Amino acid sequence: MARSSSPRGGGFSRRSKSPSSTGTANGTVGSPLSTPRSGKSMSPSPTSPASLRRRQGSQHSGSSLSLASTKVCSSMDEGDGPGSEGDTLEDHGPVPASIGDRYKVGRILGNGNFAVVRQCVEKSSGQEFALKIISKEKCRGKEHMIQSEVSLLRCIKHPNIILLIEEMDTQSDIYLVMELVKVNIFS
Numbered sequence: 001m002a003r004s005s006s007p008r009g010g011g012f013s014r015r016s017k018s019p020s021s022t023g024t025a026n027g028t029v030g031s032p033l034s035t036p037r038s039g040k041s042m043s044p045s046p047t048s049p050a051s052l053r054r055r056q057g058s059q060h061s062g063s064s065l066s067l068a069s070t071k072v073c074s075s076m077d078e079g080d081g082p083g084s085e086g087d088t089l090e091d092h093g094p095v096p097a098s099i100g101d102r103y104k105v106g107r108i109l110g111n112g113n114f115a116v117v118r119q120c121v122e123k124s125s126g127q128e129f130a131l132k133i134i135s136k137e138k139c140r141g142k143e144h145m146i147q148s149e150v151s152l153l154r155c156i157k158h159p160n161i162i163l164l165i166e167e168m169d170t171q172s173d174i175y176l177v178m179e180l181v182k183v184n185i186f187s
């Protein structure tokens with residue numbers, strides 16, 4: 001029951017850019033090359049790593065995110081890949097089939113105010129990415145801010161800004177597959 005909507009429609013949708021094909025558009029995916037810009041902001045961003053969030057002002061509104069109910073599958077195969085370290089999605093529930101079918105979701109890389117970020121591996125290529133799972137519950141009242149930032153991320157390809165690979169909207173969460181940063185630029 002996945003729903004896709006045009007980015008211009010204001011809602012979130014799955015963005016189907018092949019990670020493999022887009023990996024070099026913003027530098028090297030999985031390399032430490034991408035370093036979010038730093039700047040100033042009044043509030044944390046629910047969609048971006050720490051320095052990226054500071055690039056833009058926030059607009060808060062009471063508008064609702066476009067919701068989509070999405071077919072889900074079991075969270076992750078057990079036993080190998082990034083998940084073998086013991087982290088599972090049990091704390092979060094199953095991932096959408098469109099994500100889980102193509103990515104093996106693994107360990108937690110970090111937690112933000114609105115999201116948990118996990119390592120994931122594209123099954124077809126073995127390429128690593130970051131999967132940011134934004135909780136709509138935690139974002140309540142800040143929906144417009146999320147929409148704005150995801151809209152910006154869709155448009156931006158810059159070697160110093162983490163690349164958004166694809167996105168998926170479910171009833172409870174927004175999933176963003178993003179370029180993985182392997183160096184600690186977040187502290």
Ligand SMILES: Nc1ncnc2c1ncn2[C@@H]1O[C@H](COP(=O)(O)OP(=O)(O)OP(=O)(O)O)[C@@H](O)[C@H]1O
Nearest residue numbers: 044045048049050110111112113115117130181186
């Ligand atoms: N693309 C990424 N690659 C590797 N680790 C990441 C990536 N994005 C986020 N992380 C890790 O996940 C943590 C949480 O990121 P997230 O973007 O949710 O929140 P934040 O920007 O740190 O804080 P806030 O919620 O206030 O915006 C980061 O601090 C970082 O450790």
